[in-house]
Amino acid sequence: MSTTAAARGLEGIVAAHSGICWIDGDAGVLAYRGIDIHELAQKSTFEETAYLLWFGKLPTATELKEFRSHLSSGRILPKEIIQLMQELPRHAMPMEVLRTVVSALSLYDADEKDNSHDANVRKSYRLTSQIAMIVAVYDRIRKGKPLVEADPSLSHAANFLWMLNGEKPSSTAERALDVALILHADHELNASTFAARVIAATLSDMHSAITGAIGALKGPLHGGANEAVMRLLFTIDKEGADPVEYVRKMLADKKKISGFGHRVYHTEDPRATHLRRMSEDLGRASGNPKWFEMSRQIELFVKEEKKLNANVDFYSASTYTTLGIDVDLFTPIFAISRIAGWAAHVIEQLDDNRLIRPRAEYNGPAYPAKYIPMESR
């Protein structure tokens, strides 16, 4: 069989056909089901966006109401799962907890052994609601706070903030998170989505695919990048350093600055545009524009110095911090949103499945190498 040599990391290689997400990296365009992300960020909600991703069209009022009701009634974590989280060591990183608990949830899922299209839609509702709950519940467990019951009357974004903080969010905070969830909901064959499709394509199951995706998202080259951005801002602030000088030195030391550049975009990441504005608006509204201002200085400097654009991760860091969210919840919040895209891709993969099984170009010892007996080694 002949093989085709590929760029490293499958860069520029088409691995699937997909009708979910359109990206034009040169023009800086991102669209879900053909609709520009700017329109969705301004006019849509996370629920409507998830509907669009899963079903390929915008919902009517009735369809949206039904969709929200499926999500609300999916806001259930079995008591065994709560207990499992209570028994985990308190130092556990939220992403490790999320990966473990999502894996365990398959055991309690009503459609555990059903991998049909319809069952996977039902699992998608449940997992979308449950992933947000796991993040909120575990944060309260590790902080020794009493758990907060889900409120079925709230939006996905508001219910998460309610279960996390134990108080109803302001409409500004709710909308800020809602927009962040829209912006992060899908991004074509990013590494976690691709991992989900590779796993689903063996005809394994939705929980296996999402568990693998969470594991991939955890990585600092993927979802973990916004955490790294915020840790940098904290360090600069703590040392009282000048942001530009600090980053200049990092670049001189050949250190990577997280939150810049993107495999696919060669112009501004269209998601960064919205997150920049949200970071600025939230900073000014809260009377603490420090994180936005530091970010902006760094952005302009890196852009001039390295010709690198801020990506989705760069301003989500200051946005989430201004919303009062802990740094190690940034990547989990990415998951709370990206489950919409993961689910859409798993379902799309299974609707026209083929095992994803590439080849490696062998660069090891020539065949046949001799099996040298132990006494002669």
Next chain:
Amino acid sequence: MSTTAAARGLEGIVAAHSGICWIDGDAGVLAYRGIDIHELAQKSTFEETAYLLWFGKLPTATELKEFRSHLSSGRILPKEIIQLMQELPRHAMPMEVLRTVVSALSLYDADEKDNSHDANVRKSYRLTSQIAMIVAVYDRIRKGKPLVEADPSLSHAANFLWMLNGEKPSSTAERALDVALILHADHELNASTFAARVIAATLSDMHSAITGAIGALKGPLHGGANEAVMRLLFTIDKEGADPVEYVRKMLADKKKISGFGHRVYHTEDPRATHLRRMSEDLGRASGNPKWFEMSRQIELFVKEEKKLNANVDFYSASTYTTLGIDVDLFTPIFAISRIAGWAAHVIEQLDDNRLIRPRAEYNGPAYPAKYIPMESR
């Protein structure tokens, strides 16, 4: 950015350079680090094979002794992990348990936050030992049997059988399992190994990568195939049907016969050669050659009828059943072996990493699709 169209399922596309596994699908050759699988199946042990996969050469006597001692001292499951398994519902499929528990194990790993080469080698020792233990321990838990302590004096294969059955295996049984573990230890960029590399390449961690790989292996198009083979043999036996007539009818009904054909091999799967012989030898030695004989009839018929060769899964089914192993442990046993390859690939990926991020060919609504306001939908 230009993209290159790819065959569906990345068939024939090179996704990585690798020095671990050499496959010539036309000639029916499989080699680890250049050494033919036939030589390894005849002369090596699982431990020596794992050393070869991880370190690129056969070990000296001292190196092998040290390697076995690392595996032996890795035979520890934290008491919290045992408790977690005891609390899972008894209907849980062993693969779901394995996926969940491996994910949870990162929380108790001494190198939890260390993703260095050396830490990942240490994690590989531990995970190799722990995966075998999880399978044995969970099987005893679900059957209400007392747990069996690991025996550090035993080989990897013998310790698994000891912890599973509570009695020391015969040397025939130990060697049969040992050879099966050698044969399954690696297979280049199969779907689970590829999933592990995609996850690892985000710079996530070994446990995330292996958890994702287990989720992929669970699929019936991958590790789940040998379970499907055995369920077919059981059904034929229960119905008292003629194996050939039964399979003939399945083919007429356009049903897939598991255990035949392979994405990469276009001739006999070299692993099938050994498993066929083992199945036959074990069947005759145990005085129950029924499963081998049924398998052989089906193999000859499918080969003649469909020109399809038996693959690694076909004879592993009858081999494991003759060893007295439950059907739903077949895929977990695959994992007990394949962890050697997964670990080697994760370490190789990280030694020269690049994010694995392909593109999709978009086939959805044309951009820009209009965001139609709710009232006009």
